[in-house]
């Protein structure tokens with residue numbers, strides 16, 4: 001996996017899979033402050049165990065994890081711990097990854113990039129496959145629930161340079177996607193996906 005202590009750039013609209021040994025941490029930097037970053041984690045021993053937001057919400061009894069919280073797998077094991085967050089702490093655990101079908105609904109071209117495609121492309125680059133597209137932890141994505149239970153998609157509250165740090169509690173593969181969404185304002189009011197940064201520490 002190398003010692004990626006220097007900041008690396010994940011280009012807007014693309015994904016990256018990162019081997020993260022137990023005890024190592026991944027710092028994810030919102031360089032422009034406006035970019036949502038879909039995040040997945042798989043047990044290196046087998047991709048059938050992965051970060052599950054259903055299990056995480058159940059174990060935490062909270063919709064959004066905070067610093068100090070574990071993130072749980074489909075087998076209720078802690079795979080990551082959120083050890084740092086310099087943002088206002090608004091992240092989304094409710095919505096699925098964007099996908100070719102979603103962009104079809106939005107009237108986009110079939111070639112529009114998506115977080116779902118990014119996930120599987122990134123895993124393929126390191127010789128792995130996933131049996132499905134798990135629900136992602138959407139870092140910095142501002143999704144609220146209104147008084148009539150409606151889902152509200154809003155612009156991120158994070159600032160340029162805000163960062164989240166996730167520590168691996170088991171050998172894991174973490175996948176990041178700089179969300180290509182450019183129709184709804186979840187990547188900022190100008191609906192423009194932007195580069196993000198990451199480093200292993």
Ligand SMILES: [Zn+2]
Nearest residue numbers: 098115179180
């Ligand atoms: Zn997306």
